[in-house]
Amino acid sequence: MADKHKIIMDVDTGSDDAVALILAMLDDTFDLLGVTSVGGNLEVKLTTENTLRMVEFCEKQDRVGVYRGADLPLVSTLLPTTAQSQLPLPRREGVSVPEGLHHAAHIPTPKFTIKEQDDCAVVWLIHTLRAAGDGEITLVAVGPLTNIALAVRADPRIVPKVKELVIMGGAEQYAGSNSMCAEFNAWVDPEALEIVLQAGFKTTLVPLDATFSAYITPSDAERIRAVGTPQADMLADLILKYGTASMLKGIDPEGETHIPIHDALALCSVRYPQVLKRKAACCHVDISGGHAYGQTILDRRRGESAPEPNCEFAFGADRELFLSWIVDVLTKAKGE
Ligand code: BDR
Ligand code: CA
Numbered sequence: 001m002a003d004k005h006k007i008i009m010d011v012d013t014g015s016d017d018a019v020a021l022i023l024a025m026l027d028d029t030f031d032l033l034g035v036t037s038v039g040g041n042l043e044v045k046l047t048t049e050n051t052l053r054m055v056e057f058c059e060k061q062d063r064v065g066v067y068r069g070a071d072l073p074l075v076s077t078l079l080p081t082t083a084q085s086q087l088p089l090p091r092r093e094g095v096s097v098p099e100g101l102h103h104a105a106h107i108p109t110p111k112f113t114i115k116e117q118d119d120c121a122v123v124w125l126i127h128t129l130r131a132a133g134d135g136e137i138t139l140v141a142v143g144p145l146t147n148i149a150l151a152v153r154a155d156p157r158i159v160p161k162v163k164e165l166v167i168m169g170g171a172e173q174y175a176g177s178n179s180m181c182a183e184f185n186a187w188v189d190p191e192a193l194e195i196v197l198q199a200g201f202k203t204t205l206v207p208l209d210a211t212f213s214a215y216i217t218p219s220d221a222e223r224i225r226a227v228g229t230p231q232a233d234m235l236a237d238l239i240l241k242y243g244t245a246s247m248l249k250g251i252d253p254e255g256e257t258h259i260p261i262h263d264a265l266a267l268c269s270v271r272y273p274q275v276l277k278r279k280a281a282c283c284h285v286d287i288s289g290g291h292a293y294g295q296t297i298l299d300r301r302r303g304e305s306a307p308e309p310n311c312e313f314a315f316g317a318d319r320e321l322f323l324s325w326i327v328d329v330l331t332k333a334k335g336e
Helices: 015-026 044-057 121-131 146-154 156-161 184-188 190-197 208-213 218-225 230-245 262-271 319-335
Strands: 005-011 030-037 066-068 137-141 162-168 203-206 276-281 283-285 296-298 311-317
Touching (some): 005 015, 005 262, 015 030, 015 230, 121 156, 156 162, 162 190, 184 190, 190 283, 203 262, 203 276, 218 319, 230 319
Parallel strands (some): 030 066, 137 162
Antiparallel strands (some): 276 311, 283 296
């Protein structure tokens, strides 16, 4: 087999983060070096616990360390003018996915045979990346960008070590449920995303425009369940649960629900870059604290005034490839 993709996941687990984590642990073309947690869907204590539960569920506790990261965003909750300043921690527990994983069906009671590591996420990220060769590790960041921004501000020497930084975040034509124009991960920590976009990583942005076009339907979820393993069952439950809880879903004219599994699509693009329809873009984040706070803005200038691109922006995705990847990973893991 070709060399495995060495990856690190930065997550705010979160139902769709959980789907991505399970697939990262089961896809044997990935070597998951560790997982860092960040506050977002839930406070970081809970996103860390949920991440530990997923590692234990996949029985990878001897291989995959979980490192707790930042709870609060860099700046946004400090601003008196933003709605987020009205969200102290206990209320953030309700953001986006009402119960996180806590009440999702069929999630085994954790034994917590695995504990979070001593090092904090940022220290471990810097240490691990500094020890790697140039372009050795792919970072898949599917929560607010707080940990990555802190790491790169503290030690920019990590930048060349990263083969690709894949971010689930941003939106061109869509918005998350908390803002009139910003996607959730960008909205929670706009300054962090802007710092990261300006840091010089080879960055792929997987925004809502892509994740909505790679939707999963309830009948797709049953196709996933039909693989017939506990992991397949769990993924189907998580997808259906997310489809019920999330406001970020669509209904087609036939009445079928379209469930975007944002974070898993970002991961899929590491294995299959062609799953994303991309364009080179210069993307910035509105950090002015007004109505557009957290909105990703693509520079539209052309010709001589066109800026240098700072990322590849995915404006669409191949839904069939995404779905068949999920089914294939589960089927292959069954045979092992
Ligand atoms: C993103 O926000 C979170 O709620 C999801 O986990 C995903 O990372 C989608 O906007
Ligand atoms: Ca997430």
